[in-house]
Amino acid sequence: MTRAKPEDDEYWNSSKFKAFTFDDEDDEFSQLKESKRAVNSILVDDDDEDEEDVERVSWSGEPVGSISWSVKETASSIRSGSEQSFPKIDTTPSLSKQGSGYSLSSLFKAKSKPGAFQSFSESFSDTSSRTYAPELRKPKSGGKDVVSDLSPEETVRRMQKGRAFSLEKFCSLQDKLLLLDEAVAVYDGNVITAVLIFLKKSLSKEILFRELMARDVALRHYVHYLKEMGEQKLVVELLKALGRTEDMALMHYKEHLNIKDESRRRDFLKSCLSLPFSQDDATHVQDHYTLLERQIIIEASDKKAVAEIFKKFPRKASILNMPIITTLYYSCFYHYGESEGTFSSPSNIRKTFRISEKQYILTALGARAKLKSWFDVDSLFNTKNWLGYTKKRSPIGFHRVVDILHKNSAPVQVLQEYVNLIDDPDLKLSGALKYKCHDIVINTYRDLKDRQQLIVYREKLERDSPEYRKIQELLNNVQIRWKN
């Protein structure tokens, strides 16, 4: 590689052509680095034995020579910057003539002509014949095939084999449909699509749609083709014409995934509301829109919020596009206790999005426990009965409540209270054991009159701790009639 002279540099820099062969080293380096990074992200070195080897000349080893590995290797060999870090290549293939005499392609493909070259000659093909078909293939060299007067069968066969063909002679609707049916009959998607492109150009939309409705396979290929080409509008139109309005609505809705800007996304979702979704989906899409609208408002105000809680626990990420449960959690974390009138209050969100009591309690519990607001946790489960006594009630099992509290490192006193509320005695005992609520364990064993277990448990405790002494007292109590 020769280094370019300064004036050359100037030329290349000022010219709209980018120097290709005389690249600047830095540029090349960064480019390759990037490429290597891309390659590395998917490929892994197979062989960690030879890691230290700088230059690898032997490519024959099975794992070392794997293709994916080698892509990376050739990329890095250039990076080293040496003139030709790649080993000299023996141009006489040593293996190529061995092996089986079978060739897959020769079985079904016509042998391609030497130098055969295919192009879509449309308006400016190198011959003078005017064609409508975009997919006309003409051999660059070799005798001119007679292509103008072929049956649908022959034409399709030629298309399949990659030989020259012409679709222009299929003028009448009937001929065109025969051609389409023939293409469908050979199942070759490639050929079907080519014929469809021809029909799309030469038939009116209405007629094409009408004919496709009676041809299921062709129709599927057509929809697929339009999707591939990004002709969203036409697909929507087609689906509408087919009466597949729900598919159409969902397809339109799906577009929102490609919109990054939140205001535009919100407006787009709003435009989806009138689409013919199924009843359920209509509700979900409405919720989706309302949620994003709400999130945009909350985000705008919380971004500059100065309340104590935001200083103490700075927000890690924006709330935009988060699921509703995450949004509720956020609201329970930052906006707990706000009146129902505000958009950001948990109660408003709960009501607007019809969140079940179970989900609400779980979410609020998680958020308040995270903040160690045990008082809030407490009041979540308080219910007053008609006599005015408060009683603890939960739509989720108290064993789950305990798990969540423990995950948020609640102190033993708090845990103990909720372990005590677990209905199922087995769950209660296992919870108490798991979270070391000694009193509960001891009392349970006492109630079970299980002396053996008490003795076992005593051994796990610190000598002379209050719990230890408690067990001691129980064991010495002669009035208890132990079962063992």
Place this chain on the structure above:
Amino acid sequence: MASHLFCGRVNLNILREAARKDLREFLDKCSGSKAIVWDEYLTGPFGLIAQYSLLKEHEVEKMFTLKAGRIPSAAVKNIVFFVRPRLELMDIIAENVASEDKLQPRDVHILFVPRRSLLCEQRLKEKGVLNSFTNIDEYILDLIPYDGDLLSMESESSFRECYLENDQTSLYHAAKGLMNLQALYGTIPQIFGKGECARHVANMMLRMKREFAGSQTQILPVFDTLLLLDRNVDLLTPLATQLTYEGLIDEIFGITNGYVKLPPEKFAQKKQGEGGKELPTEPKKLQLNSAEELYAEIRDKNFNAVGAALSKKAKIISAAFEERHNAKTVGEIKQFVSQLPHMQAARSSLANHTSIAELIKDITTSEDFFDSLTVEQEFMTGVDTDKVSTYIEDCIAQKDPLIKILRLVCMQSVCNNGLKQKVLDYYKKEILQTYGYKHILTLKNLEKVGLLKPQSTMRNNYPTIRKTLKLWMEDANEQNPNDISYVYSGYAPLSVRLTQVLARPGWRSIEEVLKMLPGPHFEERQQVPTGLHKKRQPGENRTTLVFFLGGVTYAEIAALRFLSNMEDSGTEYIIAATKLINGTSWIKSLMDSPEENLP
């Protein structure tokens, strides 16, 4: 080179050689030095066919991954693009070609895998670069030999295309692949099938055969029977957690193109004198196939039987190493030394698999795994499939990965022949609220392919299917299996049961159940040229090719291998599939914008 392909009943290396020959022919067409620009996706599948050495012998000097902008500089005569026929790739190629240096022209070629596409060529034309290509060709890579008894099309989105998007292109490729296979291994006299796609593939094959009637291959048929199975005939099996060793490796770490990437901590090289060497941070990549003796032995075992097999192997190996003390004469020592490489390979193989087994064990012994498996087994035995499962509910509340939730909900739906409207609505609401409304699209997709559905007025026929086909075996023997149900510790994969019954006593015995499963079932016969009729020796097994349209799991493969090896089975199986799948990769392929949902 590819020893794993020789070991099966059918020499699949013929197929590989044919593919390699084609590749060489194409490379030689572009004479002179060349650089290959790869569609990243293809490097994996190509790795199953050829090593870099083959390319190098044909003057491939550089390789790059396809990306926007310019191709990195390389002093070569040719630039060759290896790409799938996808429009978005055409745009990148056009950009690459347009920014080629006009002063130093290089020949540019494009090789479409597995088929050229008029649509793509049109796109290249629109971009004004079509005329820059010296060669535009296709490389037919339909069925790739994956292992001694296994072929895969490695077509990731095949199930989605066939059952969701109604795009049957991959079925066309499957039919083409089967024609290629017959050209190499002889006409397959009998074709059975179940399902719409199976019917479609059979139709295409029969038509193609008529068209090539003139070029009958004069090869003695290797396969006796072809069985085409639609994945949607058996939606249940891939949803269940596979419990074979290989199946679990795939479930937990994912096997791609025969390779697995593992967390490196357990594989730290203990080299002497390098005490302070840091732990590797790059994942450990291992190739998994039957060329590795130990792996071939344990891959299809139920995981609970793997530990015993490993420790047995360890004893054998250490005994072999102990032999050195007995080697007294020079000859004996020489013989011992000659065996050393083999023994060392066996030892490192053992070390690897012990580490992998430990990694898996950490997971299979976790409470989470156990709970989830319990629920799966309850569903499969028909327990409480008509109510909301509190386990699923809890998983949603804990925001477990969405795919796990979807797998379980779909399984419940399949095992109940649809969920009660109320139950379905409840799950949907919980999922949308917890994971985001955009998953309306994914839920709709699952409904379209039949994985999730409301209960129709028809009665739940799953119990009948389960009982008739004996899909649940109470006393599955994990250590010394006597039935295919060992691969799921109790559940016998429906697809493999169908295969088993077909071989004996025949599908006529299960007409009723076949009618309950979706799609037609059929039988076709293909004329075999006279003189090529196989004369079976008494006691010789039949060979059946089972083709899974829409993907196959490793556990199903294990079950079929188990049937092949059964003493009195009378049939050996070769397996083909559009792709090797597991519940996770399968559900993921049906999601819209799945990348955002992964934790």
